[in-house]
Amino acid sequence: MQTQASYTFSFLREHDIPALYDTFVAAFDDYVIPIKISREEFAIKIRREGVEPSFCAGAFHGGQLVGFILTGLGEWQGIPTAYNAGTGVLPEHRGHQLTKRLYAFLLPKLRESGIEQCLLEVINGNAAAFKVYRSIGFGVVRTLKCYRSPVGELVLSSKEPEHTVEIRQVAKPNWKAYADFCDVRPSWQNTKEAFCKSPDQKLVLEALVEEVPVGYVAFFPRTGAIAQLAVHGENRNRGIAKTLLKEAIKRAQVPALLLLNVDQTNTTVATFIERIHLKHFLTQHEMLLSLQ
Structure with missing residues (x-):
């Protein structure tokens, strides 16, 4: 566990999933394309995309989950890969570089676990997210419609x-x-x-x-x-x-x-x-x- 500027970073556990759902819904409510998802649909997403709670990084403020990276594990083109199934930060906690800090917390564990690459998709037009991912080192592979x-x-x-x-x-x-x-x-x-x-x-x-x-x-x-x-x-x-x-x-x-x-x-x-x-x-x- 790490603490920086009033934010605590830790990996999630199975019992954090209900709170994770609530934060997910709140974080994506004002997204480029607002995402409405039920608890059942969220559970389906977790299974389908191979999300492992113990590899999901969470940012906490005052004991509340305020930001996260959902991490799916598997292989991509035969290479051990971590897939970002969703990154979200509650509106009132944006502007604190939480996405960048969450990745700084997550990447060492991925490397130690033998993961060789990270994969994600970002919506065209989401300039802020695109800029953050580029600063972390992500490069565009292809365009999807x-x-x-x-x-x-x-x-x-x-x-x-x-x-x-x-x-x-x-x-x-x-x-x-x-x-x-x-x-x-x-x-x-x-x-x-x-x-x-x-x-x-x-x-x-x-x-x-x-x-x-x-x-x-x-x-x-x-x-x-x-x-x-x-x-x-x-x-x-x-x-x-x-x-x-x-x-x-x-x-x-x-x-x-x-x-x-x-x-x-x-x-x-x-x-x-x-x-x-x-x-x-x-x-x-x-x-x-x-x-x-």
């Missing part, structure tokens, strides 16, 4: 695919085969590891042509969020992705689809998204800090 549209506004033509396509729900997804369908890696919360960890209801649908899988969609029916959507390169532009989405919509429990953190270097997906009228609502920068 987020999309959302009511299903009634999507253009998913009724034209039948060139080949007979069978859609089936799979209990044991073949993630190794699916990797060959993808041109770029998904963001942290959309990886197969995060998808499988999530306690939220989830479904994987495969598209098959002559009994051979040629595409898939992994999504969360409760929220309409698409974690992964891909079609094998030789089978693109044949209506298969649209067929998968139409089937996902049938099983969704909400009237909109959500697609978060799409890599903008993936022009194939970006063009497809534009063509079906999914609306862009947010841009983020993925940033990385090497601890080597």
Whole structure:
């Protein structure tokens, strides 16, 4: 535990989660895009993003949690990685460099634990956060875009695919085969590891042509969020992705689809998204800090 200028820094424990939720909600209430999240949804986020309370750094003032870094642990491109699943500071405690001080407190433990890099996303336009992360040593890796549209506004033509396509729900997804369908890696919360960890209801649908899988969609029916959507390169532009989405919509429990953190270097997906009228609502920068 460390104390600096009336702030105490320590790592959190499991019993701190209720207070962490309250601080999270208050810290993000006036965010660039205000975040409204229930306790149940917060618990899902913690599981899905691999957050480990003992690696979450907290800033306390008068015994109250006033700032935090949620830390998820796992591998990123085969390298032991700490993912920032959220940094927040209560409005009345901003201006004290708490984010920078929280990282100064956190990084030694990450290094001692064999973590080799830190990963995060920052919203484009959040200049203050971007400046802080750059000063800590983070660099931009890629630009990610987020999309959302009511299903009634999507253009998913009724034209039948060139080949007979069978859609089936799979209990044991073949993630190794699916990797060959993808041109770029998904963001942290959309990886197969995060998808499988999530306690939220989830479904994987495969598209098959002559009994051979040629595409898939992994999504969360409760929220309409698409974690992964891909079609094998030789089978693109044949209506298969649209067929998968139409089937996902049938099983969704909400009237909109959500697609978060799409890599903008993936022009194939970006063009497809534009063509079906999914609306862009947010841009983020993925940033990385090497601890080597």
